[in-house]
Amino acid sequence: MNKKLVSLAVGSILVSPVFADTLSNPQIGVVLDGYYQDGQRNNSERGEGFGLGHTELNMSANIDDKFYGSLTTVIEAHDDETELLLEEAFIETLTMPYGLSIRGGRFLSDFGYLNNQHMHTDSFVERPAAYRTFLGSHYYDDGVRANIVLPTDLYVKFGVEALSGSKMSSVDDGSDVGVYTTTLKLGDDFSESSSWQFGLSYLRNENGKVCEFGDHDHGHDHDHDHSHGAAVTGSNLYGADFVWKWAPNGNYKYQNFTLAAEYMLLDGIVDDKYKNDAESPDTLAGYYVSGVYRFSPSWSAGLRYGEAESYDGHAHGDHMHFTAMNDKEADAMIAWDSSHFGTVRAQYSRVENQSKETDNVFTLQYVMTFGAHGAHAF
């Protein structure tokens, strides 16, 4: 055991890095999501019975030392149809000065807290009712984004986006650049055991205001045709979000708790000519509060309550008919993790929909990944 000689030899041989890239290139990952569901949540992409959810194929890599690229395709099956959707296809700069980064292509908007996160990282089967109503569950679009992170100990990120807005459009021939967003994120640690993030978001939708309604044919009625656009749109969408995470000594493996809350307000919904009509929507609000407690490395449980206002509008010959609506949803879920890569989740939702009917929805779901598994956002 001549250790000295070994260490000398090692020292001279191994001064240069053995493998410069410790991550494999490119990273390819697959998300499998399947479920059985009894009942249906409003504005949801998941139907009754057996079905597949968000089946994802993701590929990403550093393109060179200056750019990163990512491609996410989603395969969705609805009845006999299989859809291939391109959810993300973007490039992003890595080496801009002053904490700047620029992204171009198709990507998930930074609006709100949940929107820019991949669905398979969610703690509940569906996005909250507010997301399904105002953002089409998760809003992705073609455009550009610029972000800047300030060089301060308090995390301060400011971002702007310009997007096509075609999924959020309620007019036939609108502006080519329909949506602009600005977001501000702040965050820090309260202590070694807990951390927070607060965000403010604003989304300007040039094509969001509804100027004409057809006979019984407003773009709202998406309940059963799984459109990926927003259920209701308006000129301005404002958002505020807060997230707090806690783990004993900051060790998230055995025990942790996440509290998240968001509020959204939509205005500029219908043309001024409708403002005197009964129940014509002026502003619509939505929110949710959720808490998820991980009580062992394999088990977590969570509760969520949310509401989202919407409306229905259609023309009756020469006069309009508006109906104000409100979705209320209370969810309880329990999830078992077979490992870091596999989750089986049971969720019960009590849904009170627009027509004041209550419904019980039960979902049993698995979400599992293989291949590369990207890092998760806070």
Added chain:
Amino acid sequence: MATGVAIVSSSIMASSSAMALNIFVCEPEWQALVHSHAPDANIYSATTAKQDPHYVQARPSLIAKMRQADMAMCSGSELEVGWLPMLQVRSGNPAVQDSAPTMLYASDMVGMLDTHDHVDRSMGDIHAHGNPHVQFAAEYMIPISREVTKRLQLLDPDNAHTYMRNGMKFRANWRNKLAEWETKAEPLQGKNVVGYHATYRYLFDWLDMAQIADLEPKPGISPTTSHLQSLTKLDPASFDAIVYSSHQDQRPANWLNQQINKPTIQLPLTVAEGQSLDQMYDQVIDELLRTLVNPDTSTRS
């Protein structure tokens, strides 16, 4: 290297001579190591001794620290794969991207153990590049120190001489300590243990010890009752103690201790606050000797 990066790096270098370097490290052991080489630098560790470095949140405060870093050092080999890439991308900081000479992975300088040509997740959370717990790769601290010195000199040429001197001092001391530890730990040769996770793979390899079984059924999967039951059937003569780390759940080790009456040893995962790297090695070897070699003088209850 691209000119854009070169310009950015040189502007960092120009400004750094006026103020202390900001260095981001993923684990406290690299804070201790870098501190020996650059005592004037502000070194921020993303994790503490109480945290499992596999499970860290890419939280806002870490992105803010990453944004300000002139240099970063991590274990690498996918140990931080669940959060470090998110910090790198979100920070918008060219100095901490994988292409930059100021982003340093310790495992790049280590002759890795347990590398796999074929990795399948049914094998648990294992890494094709090998075991990433290189803070206990004792002999490789010499080449790691050389590389840290080189990168610091590149980043801050004005103080190149200081880094060279500190690096030589560290390596001279480390060589003396290596000889001291090897002599002192000779009685540990041939000792076998059951461990929670493959955290001490490099340590045991260096000291001619072996971990014959894990409390985890598969790497990264928490101990299950059925797996612990199966460990009670191990030949009592085949191992001497049960080893776990300070940040791990101690119940599985204690349960097995009650079943088969083998002593448990809690070892540090990394340096404690203010501890130097060689003090951690002293502590680890003393703990092992106290239980495995001199159990009569043990002060443990």
